Amino acid sequence: MSAHAAAKPRTRRRVPVVEGIALAVAALVVLMAVAGPLLAPYDPYAVDLSRSLLPPSAEHWLGTDSNGRDVLSRVLYGARVTLPATLVVIAASTLIGLLIGTLAALGGKVVDEVLMRITDIGLSLPAIILALGLAAALGPGLSSAVIALSLTWWPGYARLVRTLVREVKDAEYVDAARVMGVPQGRLIFRHILPNALNTLYVQTTVDVGAVMLVISGLSFIGVGAQVPSSEWGAMIAGEANNLTNAWWAVAFPGLALLLTALAFNLVGDWLRVRNDPTIRQEAR
Amino acid sequence: MSTDPLLRIRDLRVSYPAAGGMAEVVHGVDLDLAPGERVALVGESGSGKSVTARAVLRLDPDARLSGGIELEGVDLLGLPQRRMREIRGGRVGLVFQDPLASLNPVMTIGRQVMQPLVIRGVSRRVARRRAIELLERLGVRDAEHRVDDYPHQFSGGMRQRVVIAIAVIAEPALLIADEPTTALDVRVQARVLELLHELAAERGMSILLITHDLGIVAGFAERAVVMRHGRAVETGTVDQIYNAPRHDYTRALLAAVPRIGGDVTRPLAVIGAAGNAPEEEES
Numbered sequence: 001m002s003a004h005a006a007a008k009p010r011t012r013r014r015v016p017v018v019e020g021i022a023l024a025v026a027a028l029v030v031l032m033a034v035a036g037p038l039l040a041p042y043d044p045y046a047v048d049l050s051r052s053l054l055p056p057s058a059e060h061w062l063g064t065d066s067n068g069r070d071v072l073s074r075v076l077y078g079a080r081v082t083l084p085a086t087l088v089v090i091a092a093s094t095l096i097g098l099l100i101g102t103l104a105a106l107g108g109k110v111v112d113e114v115l116m117r118i119t120d121i122g123l124s125l126p127a128i129i130l131a132l133g134l135a136a137a138l139g140p141g142l143s144s145a146v147i148a149l150s151l152t153w154w155p156g157y158a159r160l161v162r163t164l165v166r167e168v169k170d171a172e173y174v175d176a177a178r179v180m181g182v183p184q185g186r187l188i189f190r191h192i193l194p195n196a197l198n199t200l201y202v203q204t205t206v207d208v209g210a211v212m213l214v215i216s217g218l219s220f221i222g223v224g225a226q227v228p229s230s231e232w233g234a235m236i237a238g239e240a241n242n243l244t245n246a247w248w249a250v251a252f253p254g255l256a257l258l259l260t261a262l263a264f265n266l267v268g269d270w271l272r273v274r275n276d277p278t279i280r281q282e283a284r
Numbered sequence: 285m286s287t288d289p290l291l292r293i294r295d296l297r298v299s300y301p302a303a304g305g306m307a308e309v310v311h312g313v314d315l316d317l318a319p320g321e322r323v324a325l326v327g328e329s330g331s332g333k334s335v336t337a338r339a340v341l342r343l344d345p346d347a348r349l350s351g352g353i354e355l356e357g358v359d360l361l362g363l364p365q366r367r368m369r370e371i372r373g374g375r376v377g378l379v380f381q382d383p384l385a386s387l388n389p390v391m392t393i394g395r396q397v398m399q400p401l402v403i404r405g406v407s408r409r410v411a412r413r414r415a416i417e418l419l420e421r422l423g424v425r426d427a428e429h430r431v432d433d434y435p436h437q438f439s440g441g442m443r444q445r446v447v448i449a450i451a452v453i454a455e456p457a458l459l460i461a462d463e464p465t466t467a468l469d470v471r472v473q474a475r476v477l478e479l480l481h482e483l484a485a486e487r488g489m490s491i492l493l494i495t496h497d498l499g500i501v502a503g504f505a506e507r508a509v510v511m512r513h514g515r516a517v518e519t520g521t522v523d524q525i526y527n528a529p530r531h532d533y534t535r536a537l538l539a540a541v542p543r544i545g546g547d548v549t550r551p552l553a554v555i556g557a558a559g560n561a562p563e564e565e566e567s
Contacts, residue, residue: 176386179343180373180400180450194390 022266029260032079042070044077044230053246063248065239071249074230075256081231082257085146086212090204092150097157098200102188104158105165116162122155127214128221135223142231145215145224153211160203164196171195198272205268209261216257232257288357290457290490291317291340296351298332298339298514306348310335310514313351317458317490322481324493324501324522326537327511333494336511337460340492341372356457373400377451381463383443387435393419393446394431400454418449422479441472445479452483459484462494477504499541502526510534 032039041061048068056063062071104115131148138144168174169192177191216233218224225231227238232253239249298310310332317323327333339349342360353360355375360368372378380386388396397419398411406414412431419427422445435443444464451459461480465473477500484491493505501508501522508525510518510533518531529535 172380172382172385173388175343176378176380176447176450177388177399178372179341179378180403180454181369181371182373182399182403183369186403190391191388195388198390 016270019266019270022263022270025259025263026267029079029083029256029263032076033083036076036080040070040073040076042073044069044073045228046070053242053249055246056248062252063246065235065249066242066246071235071252074235075232075252077230078232078235078253078256079260081142081225081229082212082215082233082260085142085215085225085231086208088146089149089153089211089215090207093154093157094200094204096150096154097161098193100154100158101161102165102193104162106169106188106192112162115158119155119158122152123159125152127152128218131218131223140223140226142215142219142225142229145218149211149214149218153207157200157203160200161196164199165192168192168195202268202272205271206265208264208268212257212261212264289316290319290321290356291315291492292352292354293336293340294352294354296336296339296349296353298335299348300344300346301348308514310339313509313511313514313516314519315509315516317492319457320484320488320490321507322484322491322493322505324495324505324508325511326495326498326501326508328496328537331511332514333496333511334462335514337378337462337492337494340460341376341378342368343372373451373456374404374454375457377454377456377459379444379447379451379459379461379464382467383440383447384435386447387443389435392432392434393438396435397431397446397449397453400450404454415449415453418453419445422449422483423475424449440468441476444468444472444476448476448480448483452487452489455487456489458490458492460492460494463496464493465500466495466497473500480504497541498537510537 046069051060051064051068052066054060054064054068060070060072062075064070065074100115100119104112104119107115127149130152131145134144134148135141138147174187174191177187182191215224216231216236219229219231219233220237222237225234227234235253236250236257239246243250293313293315296310296313296315297308299306299308301307313332313336315323315325315336325333325336335344335347338344339347340353340355340360342349349361351361355371360371363371387393394412394415397415398408401411401414402408416427416431419431424430424442424445430438435446438446444467448464451461459480464480465476468476480491480493481504483489491505493501495501505522507519507521509516510525510531512533518525518529518534520530525534526538529538
């Protein structure tokens with residue numbers, strides 16, 4: 001009886017600690033991306049070979065890389081490269097996915113069939129191969145990586161949107177709205193999509209981490225951001241040879257990548273709960 | 285009966301595509317509804333009562349309709365989709381059986397009640413005011429604030445009032461209520477029917493009540509049409525149907541209504557006993 005009473009307040013904990021930390025990390029990364037230049041103690045591109053590969057110290061908190069550049073400054077600037085590139089990929093794929101998925105779900109059998117076969121083709125293209133091809137065609141660079149990734153990322157969203165819209169469009173409340181004379185456009189934008197998109201939000205937020213990793217991966221293998229850039233994957237690639245004698249030059253951009261991806265995953269999950277009014281009710 | 289009905293249905297036949305052709309589920313129903321009149325369409329599940337009601341608004345794109353449906357003298361079967369949309373929600377409102385399923389879970393109550401007005405060009409401010417007034421009229425307490433709530437924050441009875449508000453806010457001439465009280469408990473049922481009755485009286489609105497429950501018809505409707513197997517087997521005033529049912533099926537339905545003080549050990553009448561084929565007794 002007393003054990004039960006003692007346990008009760010603990011189960012009613014109101015602050016989601018893990019989500020709070022994740023949100024803080026995600027916010028920090030966004031802040032880094034926005035205010036990096038103000039926070040960075042050094043010029044991230046200033047080469048000083050006399051100060052190369054210094055371990056972390058009071059002067060260089062995260063040490064220096066083989067070219068004597070301050071790792072902290074480069075990690076801070078890196079957020080400005082990786083994050084916007086990721087958001088562009090997510091935004092572009094969401095837009096394409098929404099359009100294709102909704103058209104497929106509502107456009108009838110033939111439209112559905114054609115769009116889904118195109119989507120299948122898209123799904124079968126590996127991002128890395130397409131990026132390599134695009135890098136060959138357009139020249140290597142972050143924009144090639146972003147284009148390649150957008151072109152391979154949307155089919156997943158198109159499929160998801162199609163499934164969600166098909167599920168919602170037969171819901172009784174959509175029928176009820178139609179019965180009240182609600183025109184087709186409003187039916188789609190006010191009734192079908194808002195109910196279908198909760199799941200998509202979550203997917204996109206969770207995908208921020210994944211896209212970030214692929215962009216950095218592409219930079220790492222040399223088809224993404226190029227050499228002086230402080231993109232995290234490119235930083236890791238540039239210093240990979242020094243891993244044994246100067247771990248900091250590789251570990252800190254790696255850690256930044258890991259924490260950011262993890263934070264966005266957790267935030268995505270938390271958003272799902274927050275955005276679903278029925279789940280919110282149960283949580284109260 | 286008035287010579288100029290609000291709704292006139294003649295020889296309505298409804299078929300759906302089925303394996304190997306079309307399957308007819310409503311076989312020639314006639315129905316008249318005078319302005320301000322309350323008529324019940326009664327029958328068991330699968331009798332075609334809901335299909336008939338949905339046919340009035342041409343809600344099922346798959347259904348093939350023939351016969352005549354006239355609303356205020358306009359032939360609905362010949363109307364283009366655009367005009368049909370104005371009729372839906374504008375001249376004819378529809379209340380569904382399940383009040384939770386027929387509300388959009390992510391749209392506030394207020395916006396859903398306002399919607400039939402907003403899509404007809406009424407300003408948001410005016411529509412909101414009218415939504416609040418109507419919800420208050422229907423007994424939603426503190427409607428001023430509750431319009432910003434979501435459907436899951438309402439109880440079953442309150443949701444059904446919201447659904448009714450959506451159906452009547454554009455002041456339709458006819459309200460079709462498809463089993464409006466089936467999902468509600470008995471006390472709330474009575475109140476919802478009372479509200480529908482009051483609204484009809486205040487606005488001169490006709491109501492077509494679709495139900496399987498003869499028990500609620502008596503206090504509510506003036507006339508009733510009993511349907512079975514896609515045919516109207518009996519039509520008459522509620523008095524006639526209750527006191528002098530002409531069709532065996534109606535008698536069996538009446539016998540199935542539980543009564544206080546009734547003999548609960550008596551076996552129920554067998555509906556559809558031999559010699560009671562509906563084809564033989566069309567009224």
